[in-house]
Amino acid sequence: MMVNKKVVQPEISIGLVGHVDHGKTTITQRLSGQWTDTHSEEVKKGITIRLGYANTSIYHFPKAKTYSTTETLEDSKEKGKFLRAISFVDAPGHETLMATMLSGSAIMDAALLLVAADEKCPQPQTKEHLMALEIAGIKDIIIVQNKVDLVSEEGATKNYNEIKAFVKGTIAENAPVVPISAKLNVNIDLLLENIQEKFKTPKRDSKKDPIMFTARTFDINKPGASANKILGGVLGGSIKQGVLKVGDKVEIRPGRKVEKEGRVKWIPVTTKITSIKSGSDDLTEAHPGGSIALLTSLDPSLVKSDSLSGNVIGYPNKLPPVYYELKLKPNLLKRVVGSEKELKVNPIKKGEMLMLNVNSSATVGMVTEIKKSFFKAKLKLPVCASKDDKITISRLLGHRFRLIGYGSLLE
Numbered sequence: 001m002m003v004n005k006k007v008v009q010p011e012i013s014i015g016l017v018g019h020v021d022h023g024k025t026t027i028t029q030r031l032s033g034q035w036t037d038t039h040s041e042e043v044k045k046g047i048t049i050r051l052g053y054a055n056t057s058i059y060h061f062p063k064a065k066t067y068s069t070t071e072t073l074e075d076s077k078e079k080g081k082f083l084r085a086i087s088f089v090d091a092p093g094h095e096t097l098m099a100t101m102l103s104g105s106a107i108m109d110a111a112l113l114l115v116a117a118d119e120k121c122p123q124p125q126t127k128e129h130l131m132a133l134e135i136a137g138i139k140d141i142i143i144v145q146n147k148v149d150l151v152s153e154e155g156a157t158k159n160y161n162e163i164k165a166f167v168k169g170t171i172a173e174n175a176p177v178v179p180i181s182a183k184l185n186v187n188i189d190l191l192l193e194n195i196q197e198k199f200k201t202p203k204r205d206s207k208k209d210p211i212m213f214t215a216r217t218f219d220i221n222k223p224g225a226s227a228n229k230i231l232g233g234v235l236g237g238s239i240k241q242g243v244l245k246v247g248d249k250v251e252i253r254p255g256r257k258v259e260k261e262g263r264v265k266w267i268p269v270t271t272k273i274t275s276i277k278s279g280s281d282d283l284t285e286a287h288p289g290g291s292i293a294l295l296t297s298l299d300p301s302l303v304k305s306d307s308l309s310g311n312v313i314g315y316p317n318k319l320p321p322v323y324y325e326l327k328l329k330p331n332l333l334k335r336v337v338g339s340e341k342e343l344k345v346n347p348i349k350k351g352e353m354l355m356l357n358v359n360s361s362a363t364v365g366m367v368t369e370i371k372k373s374f375f376k377a378k379l380k381l382p383v384c385a386s387k388d389d390k391i392t393i394s395r396l397l398g399h400r401f402r403l404i405g406y407g408s409l410l411e
Contacts, residue, residue, distance in 0.1 A: 211240045
């Protein structure tokens with residue numbers, strides 16, 4: 001499928017979430033023409049391990065009464081009206097990769113919740129991902145009932161009723177349910193229509209100091225590249241507020257890890273933005289909405305293997321503080337989310353290890369102090385955070401971290 005390319009930055013980031021193998025990556029490819037599982041392990045295992053990104057555009061055809069991601073239709077001479085550019089964040093659904101999904105929710109404005117029509121609803125990660133969206137405050141949700149080609153009409157109706165029962169009383173209770181087959185290209189136009197009508201572009205404040213959450217960092221140089229042709233490190237993610245421009249000097253926090261005199265600490269890194277990419281398009285400036293890549297003057301060795309993912313980017317000395325210990329007011333759920341069995345959430349205990357997700361960062365913290373209204377956790381990896389950030393809390397149950405609630409940052 002040919003996907004029209006317009007040099008327009010996407011104005012909204014849409015997450016694709018749900019249980020493993022329910023079709024998130026296939027739908028991303030159907031909508032954007034891009035296969036987001038490009039990491040070698042993803043290709044071998046057939047699942048999304050890291051966050052994947054893909055941009056596309058929505059076109060409306062009034063005469064044909066349809067929507068498409070291309071400017072023309074195969075069987076029509078009508079030229080589509082460009083509506084807007086959008087960006088997809090393909091989050092992993094496998095239970096062992098929940099931290100990656102929670103990190104991705106920080107850069108989502110809206111979400112498509114994928115449910116496979118040929119499986120009972122809800123599956124464990126369907127429940128966990130919906131709760132993560134609720135904690136993150138992502139209210140704009142469309143439920144995509146995928147793989148309807150694999151079931152009878154009776155089976156699809158049964159699955160639909162399971163979906164409606166599952167989301168009753170949740171943030172997605174009134175979300176539309178769109179039946180599709182991503183594999184056979186069935187109802188993709190209806191899904192695009194719902195995306196255009198349901199997902200409004202959020203209002204942005206371009207006057208605030210910029211803050212960008214990094215979700216991927218990488219080296220784009222080929223092995224053996226000559227020294228005079230080596231390009232700087234790439235930082236991928238999404239801008240929360242403000243505007244970043246080519247030529248801007250920026251700071252990255254917490255930064256890079258250094259060891260000195262037997263002690264480990266993180267030092268903020270400063271660099272210059274040499275170019276900005278939205279997909280394959282070059283931008284002179286970037287604003288909130290959609291995923292972007294900043295090409296920088298950083299030593300590429302600093303960004304290999306997502307080593308700076310989870311960091312926050314902004315103007316020097318304008319970013320939130322870095323925490324090596326968090327003091328949190330917990331809001332615990334009644335039941336553990338994502339486990340096969342219904343497990344009660346027990347109180348947090350001193351000495352236990354918790355996984356804490358702050359914006360696009362994931363870290364592990366050991367609980368060092370417990371009080372009636374708060375607890376303290378010493379972090380394995382420091383985080384850059386603001387007081388208004390919600391921090392998700394997951395507990396190690398068996399061999400997996402399970403979502404048990406969220407915390408509010410206290411001084």
